[in-house]
Amino acid sequence: MKSLDVQLTDLPTELLVLILSYLPASDLLSCNLVNSPFYTIISNSVYLQYNIELYKACALDNKNCTLSCAEKLTMLQKREEAWSNCTPSFHRIVPLNFTPGSVYDFSSAVYLLGDYTRQRLHYLRLPHLPNQEPQWSVFPSDDNRHIVDFGLNLHEHDLIALVTAELHSQSTSSSSAMLSIDLSLRQFSTGDHHPLAKVPSIHVVVSELRWGSPSINLEIVGKYLALVTTFWRNPNSKCMVTVYEWQTGKMVMDINGRPESYSGVVFISENIILLPNTETRALELWKIPGPNEHSPSSPLRQLALPRLMPHNVLRFISCRGEPNPSGSIHDPKYSDRPFHYDPLDSILLLHLRVQGIHLSSLFTIFIHRRSLLNLLPPHAPFVDIDVEKPVPWAEWAPPITFCIDLGGGIPSRWITTTCGQRFVVLPGPGDDVDDSDTPEDDLRRKPRAIVVFDFNLHNVRKAERELEVDPDATTKIVSREKKVMDAQEIFAEDIVSCLPYVVSATTKKYRLDGVLMDEDRVLGLQTDVDGHIKYIESDHVIQSCTFKRICVLSL
Structure with a gap:
């Protein structure tokens, strides 16, 4: 019997698209190169193109969004192009009608300020x-x-956890006065106690008033809430790291560190946390125990930071990574946005403040979440490793990190400066300009461009192609080479890092003291002479490929 000579491309286009839809986006890009028919089929399919663009942007589709696939594709392409070009457009002013405090956060298009x-x-x-x-x-x-x-x-649980303090004595001057520190679990949209929290309040610790208010850092992912509590005024107290199942109020993990050892926490996955240890100068990766497991006595892995010269001290390490991983619910229940960046592909930021005899400098390390997970079993490249000792920096860090010296003058109080694979920063003082028409208060700061680092490898390759076609058509800077940061008089050796990136900047310059960012916008901050926030400027990436800017003026 004669066999039929039928090729895959002879199938109906609709059936081919259905078959191709089961492939990972990376394989779709390979199929694009097979032949002209495959290229045409993939290029003409909105659904396949959307999956490819999500893959390139390292983003995830939000199935709770009711927009069509074509609308999502257009929004994603325009947003990524806007970020790539850093092109601000319009300007709005919103009055700041209160005297600001010090606590703040910026997440999910919501800016909060105490x-x-x-x-x-x-x-x-x-x-x-x-x-x-x-x-x-x-x-x-x-x-x-x-x-x-x-x-x-907000996106996963519509949850805000307030860390509150209450005085236990009527006399605030009494040496026996005590502070009760508690967690209040609230639904952000209503302000009421969160309906999923069986206990609306979780007691954290009772401390003496003379210790002062504690330094608090907390993150919430899935069913877990991780809390770091440090009393800087009390040299005898321990630094407490506690992890709760916030819905039940049950403590599932408790780590007692030495004073001033821990100051921050980042979730690497739903059950893996990163704790930078200032005292040991190492990054510790801890596993949150499951239902039938005991609380661990040691981390899964310790990763050493660069060695310092003997006369220098690591004062603190702050850390942040946006967006956070999610729990078992992959689509954000409380978000109507069409897509969000993949938390596993997002970068983590580590600020290291180093104090020497005659200097104080801020060093920043960038690393992808996924790279840290790959350093854990069974993916770890280390053989016969002693888990009680930190892995030396040179053995784990150079291929997967980028290190930069931001100097001593860059403010570290605002750490919400990364989202996805981007990092936003204000460089050093800008060029001299005509200040004759500038208000006196603004003369304290020089205008500077807003600079965006992008660690997405697809965007690095795209910028390389643009530079090959016309080197004069773009001001972007691409780095794929090994970077060596001079040890100066701070580190015991030069710091080598190899993580690729592309840098772009706004053409317009701004008189700002700090910048923040989320998935869609850059938020610029101006402060008064006392350090209080006076202005907020928001450059927003929207559907028309522009940034949006909001200036908030104090009354």
């Missing part, structure tokens, strides 16, 4: 469209308790 009373959070829902008018709202604490800090999980 006020001077320490009993209220003011928040601003930042617009996605030009015709949306942002308005300040107020989120109060419980029973007028002081808000020490707070943590957010």
